[in-house]
Amino acid sequence: MEVSITVNGAKHSSEVEPRLLLVHYLREVLGLTGTHVGCDTGYCGACTVIVDGIPIKSCSMLTVQADGCEVRTVEGVANGPELHPVQEGFWECHGLQCGFCTPGMIMSSVALLERNANPSETEIRQGIEGNLCRCTGYHNIVKSVQYAGAKMRGEDPKGASSEVAS
Amino acid sequence: MYPPNFDYVAPTSLDEALAALAGAENTKVLSGGMSLIPLMKMRFVRPTTVVDISRIPGLDDVTDDGDHITIGAMVRHATTASHPLVQEHASALAEAANGTADLLVRNRGTTCGSLALNAVAADQPGAALALNATMHAASVRGTREIAAADFFLDAMTSALAPDEILTKITIPKGGVSTYRKLGRRGGSSDYPIAAAAVWVDVSDGSVSDARIALNGVSSTPYLAVGSAEALVGSDGSADAIASAASHATDGVNVLEDLYATVAFRTHLAGVYVRRALEDVLA
Ligand SMILES: Cc1cc2nc3c(=O)[nH]c(=O)nc-3n(C[C@H](O)[C@H](O)[C@H](O)COP(=O)(O)OP(=O)(O)OC[C@H]3O[C@@H](n4cnc5c(N)ncnc54)[C@H](O)[C@@H]3O)c2cc1C
Ligand code: FES
Ligand code: FES
Numbered sequence: 001m002e003v004s005i006t007v008n009g010a011k012h013s014s015e016v017e018p019r020l021l022l023v024h025y026l027r028e029v030l031g032l033t034g035t036h037v038g039c040d041t042g043y044c045g046a047c048t049v050i051v052d053g054i055p056i057k058s059c060s061m062l063t064v065q066a067d068g069c070e071v072r073t074v075e076g077v078a079n080g081p082e083l084h085p086v087q088e089g090f091w092e093c094h095g096l097q098c099g100f101c102t103p104g105m106i107m108s109s110v111a112l113l114e115r116n117a118n119p120s121e122t123e124i125r126q127g128i129e130g131n132l133c134r135c136t137g138y139h140n141i142v143k144s145v146q147y148a149g150a151k152m153r154g155e156d157p158k159g160a161s162s163e164v165a166s
Numbered sequence: 167m168y169p170p171n172f173d174y175v176a177p178t179s180l181d182e183a184l185a186a187l188a189g190a191e192n193t194k195v196l197s198g199g200m201s202l203i204p205l206m207k208m209r210f211v212r213p214t215t216v217v218d219i220s221r222i223p224g225l226d227d228v229t230d231d232g233d234h235i236t237i238g239a240m241v242r243h244a245t246t247a248s249h250p251l252v253q254e255h256a257s258a259l260a261e262a263a264n265g266t267a268d269l270l271v272r273n274r275g276t277t278c279g280s281l282a283l284n285a286v287a288a289d290q291p292g293a294a295l296a297l298n299a300t301m302h303a304a305s306v307r308g309t310r311e312i313a314a315a316d317f318f319l320d321a322m323t324s325a326l327a328p329d330e331i332l333t334k335i336t337i338p339k340g341g342v343s344t345y346r347k348l349g350r351r352g353g354s355s356d357y358p359i360a361a362a363a364v365w366v367d368v369s370d371g372s373v374s375d376a377r378i379a380l381n382g383v384s385s386t387p388y389l390a391v392g393s394a395e396a397l398v399g400s401d402g403s404a405d406a407i408a409s410a411a412s413h414a415t416d417g418v419n420v421l422e423d424l425y426a427t428v429a430f431r432t433h434l435a436g437v438y439v440r441r442a443l444e445d446v447l448a
Contacts, residue, residue, distance in 0.1 A: 001174065017171065018171075018172060018173065018174030018216070019168050019169045019170065019171055019172060019206075020168070021168065021203075024168070040167050040207070041204055041207075042200065042203075042204050042271065045268075045270055048270060054273050055269075055270055055273060056270055056273050056274050057270050057271070057274075060199060060200060060203045060204060060274070061199060061203070061274065062174070062199070062203065064174050064176070064218075065176075065196075065199065065218060065220065067176075108269075108270070126269065127269065129268045129269045129270075130267075130268035130269045130270030130271060131270075
């Protein structure tokens, strides 16, 4: 089937099998391997991308379902060499260890901050509810999102993330 | 993991979708895909044709229709959970949708898909029973209405024929309802180990009508008739609630699995009926 999908601002027209999952389209057809496959069952969220503004699990969506949609992946969040505030937050607050969950965590966090500029700690934990991390215990991920939120609101990001009890 | 090959159609009208379902053997409706796609990847289901209904206009609305509200086939769990009409008139369903899976799954999965599938322990079928929802099914043969009490037949089995689409559900207004569950991971997310959806109507200080549904307790959700009988006509006191809770699993084949023994799950059923009733009768 012929699909036309905009990924990180670039329009792609491709001939795909109906069974091709969106995550495989991104990784194998477009070569965007930032989006990870963790569990391949819909549970872990490593494959999270944003489709038409809404974060979803790309291992459980067919490419043909995304025909005509606008997809954002972790490769598209930075502004050239300048990290997105969420990426900077993960860097500054040690929000990752092995990094396998990180692309999905970043996409859920970006989507969260786009709909809620000033989330509480509980709202941040709810916002990444669909993303599992085997390493960090989530604590520094929450700090990273707080850092990013503060930076995006024009506040001092270092102050924001230290408020989390450690 | 790729699903096996299949033909895919994404009609833009209901009539086309119904014709596609009637015209081929071994078809499946695709709405949110949050169960169908994993099931296809695991080869539990192998449809030859998948009919994606997400491009049919007009199926994604929640509307106020006088004495009832209507939830269309493509209304996602996230919308059911947060929509003011559902929260006001069918709070048990809003709460059940909010406790379904995780945020990313709720962004895709649909309330009607969850009802059509009737997975063991699924959250929203119990709420649909307690709220006395009506299922509206369409096929090339016409449309029909199915009462929730006649809809959930057995594990992964609803009353829908293979060529039928659940186009919408309607829920009568009135009464108060809530949903209480024990999730497998302790909190409210993920499938319940046991859950109760209750609906009561109270007038002049006494319970004039009640429906109590349990899901996660048996292979399919059910109405605990004995619990409702114990409650109706009472003053809704702690004693009446305790009596209702004691009938939560009457005549029911209680499930045993990794999460709970029969005895523990029977106990939980009573606890969650009691907690839900305490909430609506407080
Ligand atoms: C990680 C994960 C966790 C989950 N946790 C929970 C949970 O805690 N609680 C819970 O209740 N559910 C849970 N689910 C299941 C989820 O709620 C699904 O969204 C739901 O079961 C199916 O809805 P869907 O719209 O995605 O349907 P689909 O996956 O598209 O379809 C499911 C089935 O229903 C049929 N169908 C769908 N829509 C219609 C229709 N309108 N008319 C006729 N037939 C139709 C399909 O043919 C298919 O057989 C979870 C799923 C995942 C991936
Ligand atoms: S790889 Fe998609 S949810 Fe785990
Ligand atoms: S950093 Fe290793 S899984 Fe999250």
